[in-house]
Amino acid sequence: MFSSLQCMAASWFFLFLSIFCSAAAQRSIISQNSSLTPSGNSSWLSPSGLYGFGFYQIGSGYAVGIFLNGIPEKTVVWTANRDNAIVPRNVTLVLSSDGSLILQQSQGQDTVIVSAGERILSASMWDSGNFVLYNSAQKIIWQSFDYPTDTLLPGQHIKADQQLYSSASATDQSTGMFRLIMQQDGTLVLYPTGAPNLPPYGYWASNTSNNGVTVTLNLRDDGYLYLLKDNDTIISSLTNGGYPRERTLYRAIVDVDGIFRLYSYSLERGKNWSVLYLNPKNKCDPKGICGLNAFCINQDTEIQCICLPGFDFISRDNMSSGCERNFTIQGCKSPKESLNFTIAPLDNTVWENAAYDTVKTSIREECEQVCLNDCNCEAALYKDGECRKQRLPLKYGKRSLGDTDSALVKVGRLGSFTEGGLSFPPKKELRLDILIVSIALLAFSLVIFAVSGVLIHIKLLRDNKNISSHKNAELINNVAPRAFTYAELELATNDFKEELGRGAFGTVYKGTLMNFQKLVAVKRLEKVLTEGEGEREFHNEMTAIGRTHHRNLLRLLGYCVDGVKRLLVYEYMSNGSLADILFAPENKPNWAERIRIACDIARGILYLHEECETQIIHCDIKPQNILMDENNCAKIADFGLAKLLKHDQTKTFTAIRGTKGYVAPEWHQKLPVTVKADVYSFGIVLLEIVCLRKSVDWSFPEDEAILEEWAYDCFQAKELHKLVGDEEIIDMKKLERMIKIAIWCIQGDPSLRPSMKKVLLMLEGTVDIPIPPNPTSFLSSA
Structure with a gap:
């Protein structure tokens, strides 16, 4: 034991001796008249060779600085004259005889690299990365450590x-x-x-x-x-x-x-x-990272810069260069200036407040009008009843999901804008030759449209005649669903022999359209409109629903009205429902597939809420109503049935879902039901997708049986790993992100739930997600 200690002590002695010798070697002198050139002896190295002082290449030129020479990448840690650093190949760095460190060029022009305030006798590059200059008394009169760069x-x-x-x-x-x-x-x-x-x-x-x-x-x-x-x-x-x-x-x-x-x-x-x-941890926090008139959003580990509506990047190769207008503004010349502009809002964005005037307003729309009526107002920041009028440029923009700030940007009426920005045609001078050609092309286009319209009208008349007489059973893509007779669907389903499933709205059967050998799913509805309420109304409703085409919605191919019988014909989904995939041990999807399925569902609900002709609230989002095609693409089913149900069906539906499940609390509280009810149901489904279990399962311990409560408990305790058990390794940051999204969706207060547009942005990782509150706090205080 004693011998080991002696050896160890000896080792430490030699280690400290070597460090001492290295420190002494740091003072190896670079004497006067020593020189460097980019193409020859290009650097003075520290004793170990770890650091170097001298030339390093930048593009086709060179700069003088300190860099790590002892690793493959010559990492620069200090640069001389950093804002005017690049020099050509034909220069020489000299510790001159008159005691200065200068760059000499062939034309005889000298540039002082370091000004020490007194005559320099020698220099040294230390192993610490410090470049030091000495006077005749060997006293340090300048060192790079006192003048850091980055x-x-x-x-x-x-x-x-x-x-x-x-x-x-x-x-x-x-x-x-x-x-x-x-x-x-x-x-x-x-x-x-x-x-x-x-x-x-x-x-x-x-x-x-x-x-x-x-x-x-x-x-x-x-x-x-x-x-x-x-x-x-x-x-x-x-x-x-x-x-x-x-x-x-x-x-x-x-x-x-x-x-x-x-x-x-x-x-x-x-x-x-x-x-x-x-x-800071948030990459969008550095103010001005995206430049003027642009704002920053987080995209997982990266950021994205987005221009204000009506603006384009000054340089696409350098997003931090900021943005400039892509349309012309006339200022205050016209007395009806406000008629030429509209307001493009940017919600959840924060900016530097450089207001030239602040107006108290009760609602955001008033703030928009205040800015439109002021020809000097180019944008306004609205928050908490204050309308702060701004002149451009706007600075330090970033998206912050937890903030209620809105930026209201004045833009020309010519463009159509999206949340990301606007696209306006550049203003050009009117040329007569272009005008004549444009008019001729317009006239020719009108003739083509007229002829096409007549031909299309004739074809539609022929198709409608064929459908009404049932002489042609052809199933045409991209048109309204066709009408079937009850006898046709009896034949297609072999007298409704093979049942695929039962739901709150009816029973689904597998069928085959004989003329095309095309598999379909036929749903026989219950509790729908009676015959006295009109065949025409049902026909019109089916036509409207049939026009809602989206890759994440189950397509309606046709329908049948026969007395009180109502049947719907859908495309057949070969992989069953999402419930079959999530809750069957042999079919469980991996993490990447789960995220893709969640995004598919969110896109489908977003289409129903905001993008189809008439807003549709699904009212029954659950895994059994989400079907999977042969590519495991998720498609929402039954999205049109809420429009067809009897008035008492809502109460029946609520009673069936009286226990904790997929139904939003407002159903039970007799509060108005909005699209936020679907957001709640999506939150429950998202938890099931992430955790691969049912939302209510009493085979679990009592404190884990109700998934939404257990998930929030695990989130608060920072024990999210319990939700996924011993399955495949999952990125815990992504798991936390999904759980936070779900908790926001299942908030008891509908106003706290995000829109499906924001939900999709959160799923795709393009926005920050603030810490959600307890979803039951609203219910307990109500």
Whole structure:
């Protein structure tokens, strides 16, 4: 044992001896008249060769700086004259005889790289990454550690009022869009470059104070990043440290995207830099990341910049360049200026408030009109009854799902806009030749349309005649559903022999259209309109439903009206229902398939709520009403039946679903039922998809039997792994995202539930998801 301790002590002695020798070697002198060239001896290396000072290549030019020479990627940690750094190949870097560090060019023009304030006798590149200049007394008169660019290295510190500036890009070391400053008040803050040191402009802060004592930001060689008072008191630890010291490199940097990160690199493994710490966590928090007149949205691990409505990117290759108008605005010249414009709203977006006027308004529509009536108003920010009129450009935009802010942008009436932005034709001068050609083309088009209209009308008359007489059983795609006789459907289903399933609305049978050998599903309805209420009304309703075509809706092929008998003919789904897939042990889908199925269902419901001709509330979203085709694409069934039911069917439906299931609470409370009822049902189905179990299952322990309650308990306790058990490895961040979406959907208060459009955006990872409240809190307070 004693011998082992002796060996260990000896090992440590030689280790410290080698470190001491390296430290001594750091003072190997770069003497006067030493020189470097880009194509020859291009750098002065530190004793170990880990760091180098000299030329590194940028495109076709070169810059002078400090870089890691001992790893495959020459990572730059400091750049001289960073905003005017690029020099040609025919330059020489010289520690001249008159005691200055200069760049000499062939034309005789000299550029001073470092001004030390007194004569430089020698220089040295240290293994710490610090480049040092000495005077004749061998005293340090300048060092790169005192003039950081974007990087903090171990042993270096950022003093009060010192700043790190991000680089412009990964290949351009000039000053970028963001800065980190150690303020006099002891707070470390991230700001946009050019913004004042005031709280509204900071997008991350350490929330520390100095109580009159100087504070510095420090990095240790074990990855410990901390704030230190000048009395050697640590006031804040950004990392815990304790990482490997040997053969491991660390650097803290304000990255191009405005995030302050601490990286490590193992010289043993030689892998890429890995992130140990970062702030802020939200990549859209850095103010101005998308430039002027653009806002930032999160897309999983990446961000996307979107222009204001009516604007296009100045440079598609550089989204942070911002956006400019793609239409012309006339200002205040016309007395009816407001008639030329409309308002394009952007909900859940936050911007810098630079209002020139603020008006109290009770509703957002009033704010829109206030801006339209003011020719100087180019946009307005509306929140909490305040309408803040703005002039362009708008700055620091980002989408924030938890905020109620709305940006109201004034745009020309010519364009049709979507949430992402507007597209307007550029304004051009009127040319007579173009006008004549346009009129001729328009006239020719009208003739073609007229002839086509006549031919289409004749064809429709012929088709209607064939359908009414039942002489042609052809099933035509992309037209309204055709009418069948009861006898035809009896024959197709072999007298309703093979039953596929039963539901609240009737029984479904498998059938075959004999003329085409096409498999169909025939649903025989119950409790629908009686004969006295009109065959024409049922026919019109079927035609309307048949026009709702979407890849995630089950297609209605035809119908039958025979006395009181009502039957519907649907396309046949070979893979059964979602319930067959979720709740059968042998068919359970993997995680990626589950996410795809959830998105399919959301797209189908969104179409019913917002995109078809007449809004449809499904009223019965559940796995049994979601069918799967041969490609396992989810299709919503029975989406039109709510329009066909008797008036008392709603009460019957509610009574059947009296226990916790898929029905929103407002059904039981006799409150008005809106599309948010479908959102609630989707939330329950989403939980079932994620957890691969039924929403109510008393085979589980009592505290786990009701899935929506158990899921929220697991979410609060940060034990989401319990919901998926021992199945395949799942990305816990994605699991948390799905559970948060589901909890928002099943909120007891319908107004808190997101629209299906927002649900789909959340599923696709394009928006942030705030922490949801307890879904039963509204019910308990009601």
